[in-house]
Amino acid sequence: MSTGSAWESALFQLDDAARIIGLDPGVHEVLRTPRRTLEVAVPTRMDNGEIRVFTGYRVHHNTSRGPSKGGLRYHPDVTLDEVKALAMWMTWKCAVVNIPYGGAKGGVVVDPKSLSRSELERMTRRYASEILPLIGPERDIPAPDMGTNGEIMAWIMDTYSTREGYSVPGVVTGKPMAIGGSKGRESATGRGVTYVTLATLKHLGMAVEEARVVIQGFGNVGFHAAQLLEEMGCVVVGVSDVKGGVYNPTGLSHTGLSTYAREAGTIVGFEGGEQVSNQELLELDCDVLIPAAIENQLREDNAGRVKASVIVEAANGPTTPEADDVFKEESVLVVPDILANSGGVTVSYFEWVQDIQSYYWDDDEVSERLRKIMERAYVDVLALSEEKKVTMREAATVLGVGRVAAAHQTRGLYP
Numbered sequence: 073m074s075t076g077s078a079w080e081s082a083l084f085q086l087d088d089a090a091r092i093i094g095l096d097p098g099v100h101e102v103l104r105t106p107r108r109t110l111e112v113a114v115p116t117r118m119d120n121g122e123i124r125v126f127t128g129y130r131v132h133h134n135t136s137r138g139p140s141k142g143g144l145r146y147h148p149d150v151t152l153d154e155v156k157a158l159a160m161w162m163t164w165k166c167a168v169v170n171i172p173y174g175g176a177k178g179g180v181v182v183d184p185k186s187l188s189r190s191e192l193e194r195m196t197r198r199y200a201s202e203i204l205p206l207i208g209p210e211r212d213i214p215a216p217d218m219g220t221n222g223e224i225m226a227w228i229m230d231t232y233s234t235r236e237g238y239s240v241p242g243v244v245t246g247k248p249m250a251i252g253g254s255k256g257r258e259s260a261t262g263r264g265v266t267y268v269t270l271a272t273l274k275h276l277g278m279a280v281e282e283a284r285v286v287i288q289g290f291g292n293v294g295f296h297a298a299q300l301l302e303e304m305g306c307v308v309v310g311v312s313d314v315k316g317g318v319y320n321p322t323g324l325s326h327t328g329l330s331t332y333a334r335e336a337g338t339i340v341g342f343e344g345g346e347q348v349s350n351q352e353l354l355e356l357d358c359d360v361l362i363p364a365a366i367e368n369q370l371r372e373d374n375a376g377r378v379k380a381s382v383i384v385e386a387a388n389g390p391t392t393p394e395a396d397d398v399f400k401e402e403s404v405l406v407v408p409d410i411l412a413n414s415g416g417v418t419v420s421y422f423e424w425v426q427d428i429q430s431y432y433w434d435d436d437e438v439s440e441r442l443r444k445i446m447e448r449a450y451v452d453v454l455a456l457s458e459e460k461k462v463t464m465r466e467a468a469t470v471l472g473v474g475r476v477a478a479a480h481q482t483r484g485l486y487p
């Protein structure tokens with residue numbers, strides 16, 4: 073089966089979906105292969121005058137349903153295989169929520185914290201100009217991912233616009249509001265995670281007020297998911313960041329946690345709960361476990377010790393195929409990443425739509441449109457999972473792959 077790499081997992085999931093729907097072998101081969109893969113050298117002048125050359129990637133996995141869409145990751149462990157996997161997952165994700173995009177992803181092999189702000193800006197602008205032939209509002213639209221943020225998107229938007237000679241806000245999403253960002257983008261992924269968690273509790277007949285939730289990761293996604301789930305009445309009993317976790321069976325205060333984290337730079341040491349390791353956090357007694365940090369957290373070696381009956385994958389690729397088998401065996405319901413965390417790309421789509429129309433929506437409009445799309449996607453995936461008697465992951469992949477294959481077959485193969 074898989075060797076544990078994200079690309080192996082992504083191919084395994086596609087092959088599984090292809091088998092379930094009896095996908096045409098030729099179309100299957102097309103979908104196994106990224107449409108375009110670009111590797112670029114990013115020479116950057118450091119503040120001390122030296123030049124360092126970073127390696128960057130941009131992958132378009134598929135563009136049958138529209139321009140490709142996907143985040144940009146700055147991390148020392150970025151590999152081409154990881155970028156390819158993330159691009160493929162973006163293709164299925166956009167199709168699951170039925171927005172008119174294909175999938176892409178970008179990455180630069182760098183620890184952004186090791187660069188000064190001006191080094192980061194020079195590196196970003198050079199990377200943006202190297203991938204310029206691939207991006208554009210009708211071509212491919214980057215967005216933030218791990219290690220990147222709205223400011224980095226602003227530099228990319230400015231680099232692209234300067235080369236075009238006029239402002240092109242729709243070339244990236246996740247931008248600051250001052251240059252065409254959307255209301256609600258910051259919290260969108262956590263909000264989407266919240267909507268699918270509530271839909272799952274409803275489906276299982278579990279009371280929201282009795283649901284005990286554990287969240288791994290207290291970054292953009294984990295922070296907002298914890299806040300909104302608490303607002304909805306769930307009891308968030310455990311959270312963690314890269315340094316460790318805290319647990320309180322009677323509930324952690326989000327306000328207390330965020331105030332502490334803002335000052336300490338971590339949640340470790342927060343006195344409203346007992347300290348636990350990240351490994352212990354995943355195995356805590358709870359109803360819903362939300363991995364919202366990085367890949368490959370739930371594996372064959374720890375899946376059997378997970379006590380939650382529901383896993384909502386806020387992170388991309390947190391569960392290996394082997395762990396999936398364990399969860400299937402033990403009837404743990406896994407709400408897959410391509411459904412659970414699609415709130416981010418959905419509000420990115422809203423941002424792009426608003427940019428193109430030069431018209432802006434208020435918070436309520438964004439949240440309400442997001443809720444409708446997430447609930448629709450949840451119902452579609454659940455229905456397919458019941459109809460085909462497959463897991464939610466298989467159903468979501470089948471739904472996504474089926475929609476992309478239909479677009480590909482309807483358009484036909486050029487020439």
Ligand code: NAD
Pocket residue numbers: 216217218219261288289290291292293294312313314315350364365366367386387388413414416417
């Ligand atoms: P982030 O960088 O803001 O936060 C990541 C969090 O995970 C931090 O709290 C960090 O301390 C923690 N973390 C890192 N390594 C860890 C480890 N080994 N163990 C435990 N915790 C660890 O990132 P984010 O934007 O919140 O993204 C989190 C995940 O969600 C990623 O997989 C990302 O691809 C996915 N995602 C994000 C978005 C989005 O809109 N931000 C959208 C879709 C998917």
